[in-house]
Amino acid sequence: MHVAVYLPLLLSVVAPLGARPLAERCEPRLATWLLTASSLILGAATTVSLGLLAVAGLIRVPQLAALGHWSAHTAQHDDPTQLSVSLLAGLLLAGAAVMAARMLWRRARSLAAAAWEAACMPARDGLVVTENDAPDAFALPGLPGRVVVSTGMLHALDESEHDILLAHERAHLTAHHYAFVALAQLGAAANPLLRPLAVAVTYTIERWADENAAASTGDRRRVARTVGKAALAAHRAPTLSRMAGAALGIFGIRGHRGRLASAGPVPRRVAALLAPPLRRHPVLTAATAAVLAAAALAAAEAAHDFHLLLATVGVS
Numbered sequence: 584m585h586v587a588v589y590l591p592l593l594l595s596v597v598a599p600l601g602a603r604p605l606a607e608r609c610e611p612r613l614a615t616w617l618l619t620a621s622s623l624i625l626g627a628a629t630t631v632s633l634g635l636l637a638v639a640g641l642i643r644v645p646q647l648a649a650l651g652h653w654s655a656h657t658a659q660h661d662d663p664t665q666l667s668v669s670l671l672a673g674l675l676l677a678g679a680a681v682m683a684a685r686m687l688w689r690r691a692r693s694l695a696a697a698a699w700e701a702a703c704m705p706a707r708d709g710l711v712v713t714e715n716d717a718p719d720a721f722a723l724p725g726l727p728g729r730v731v732v733s734t735g736m737l738h739a740l741d742e743s744e745h746d747i748l749l750a751h752e753r754a755h756l757t758a759h760h761y762a763f764v765a766l767a768q769l770g771a772a773a774n775p776l777l778r779p780l781a782v783a784v785t786y787t788i789e790r791w792a793d794e795n796a797a798a799s800t801g802d803r804r805r806v807a808r809t810v811g812k813a814a815l816a817a818h819r820a821p822t823l824s825r826m827a828g829a830a831l832g833i834f835g836i837r838g839h840r841g842r843l844a845s846a847g848p849v850p851r852r853v854a855a856l857l858a859p860p861l862r863r864h865p866v867l868t869a870a871t872a873a874v875l876a877a878a879a880l881a882a883a884e885a886a887h888d889f890h891l892l893l894a895t896v897g898v899s
Contacts, residue, residue, distance in 0.1 A: 587888065588635050590881035591628035598625055598874055599779035605871065606783040607851070609864040611790035612758075617871045618787060619767045622780040626770030628878040633676040635889050640669020679773045686772035690765050694724060701725025709756075710749065712737070718816040720748055722755035730756070739816035744809040747796045751810075754795035760788040786848050793852055794860065807856035814849045 598621055605614050701723045704711045711731045718736040723729045730752040740748060755761070763784055771781040797806045855861070 585888075587881040588632050588885035591625065591632045591878045594874055594878045594881075595625045595629050595774050595776045599777060601867070601871070601874075602779040602783040605864075605867050606787050606790075607855075608861065609867050610861045611787045611794055613863055613868065615760075615763050615784060615787040615791055617868065618780050618784045619763045619770075621871060621875060622767040622770030622777050622784070624770075624875045625777055625780075625878055626773040628882040629774045630676065630679055631882040632885060633672045633679065635885050636669050636672035637676050639889065640666050640673065682772040682775075683769060686769055690768070694761070694765075697723050698725035701727070701729040704729050704731070709753070718813070720752055720813065722752045722760075724756065724759075724761045728756040736813065736816065740809060740812060743800075743805065744812065747800055747806050747809040748813060750796040750799045751792045751806075754792040755788070758788075758791065758795075760791070763788055786851070789848065790852060790855060793856055797856060797860075803856045803860075807853045810849065810856065811853050 602618060605617060609617070702725055704723075709727060709730055711729050713731060713733050715733040716735040717733055718739045720730070720732040720736045723731055730749060732748065732752075736748070737745060764781075767781040767784040771778045793806060793810060796809075797803045800806060
């Protein structure tokens, strides 16, 4: 436990540096899976590490050790963890638990509200057209989900671009992109250092939907033009009200539209569509798998070492 317990914490500092290269160089579907898995596994591994460090400090306190029939003296001798480190780990663990619980509650509420709203919407083939001059389009998860498009968005695009828009939004529902976003954000809630991974997932799911639209139409340049036109039209007008954290649109998740439409992700998506399709990147995939395996094994090794420590101090 001397070294292994700290390795997941170190990897959670280093891993986010690879978020953007992975999102930019790897095929979007694979990138989404890798980024989501990274956020979840590293978030879980760092939580385990913090928990072990915190409990290791508790058994060094004589009053608490007596409750569990542990030897505080033996624990202090056999475990080099400083009490100050254990206290800090305990505080961080408590904060992570609160943030993760809050995120799960808010996500569950937003998904339930989205599902209820989707069920109440009259739809034809899953499509809901709203009478609103503000250009907007988004996928609303539910059982079944709905693609919601405003008349303002339909007027901003021509007929061929309507098909591209619908293909993009339906890809969000078919591939359950909202689940990837939720899981990545859960890992980032447990460990804020992993937030770049969650942000990258919001980009790669859009790229994934873009590539699905390009595959269905066979015209990457037209898809690129549609993405640009839709983002520009929406940037010039207020959007419809969406369910916070649940709806996915051609500009991204709710709350990020202005940033996505004006700088960074949308131009990057257009540039990617104008270039040849990305393929799987063996080096990045292998590197990501190695990091995740190291984090998981280190957490397991630290847990095993802690079990041995408990056996040493009087608990089998």
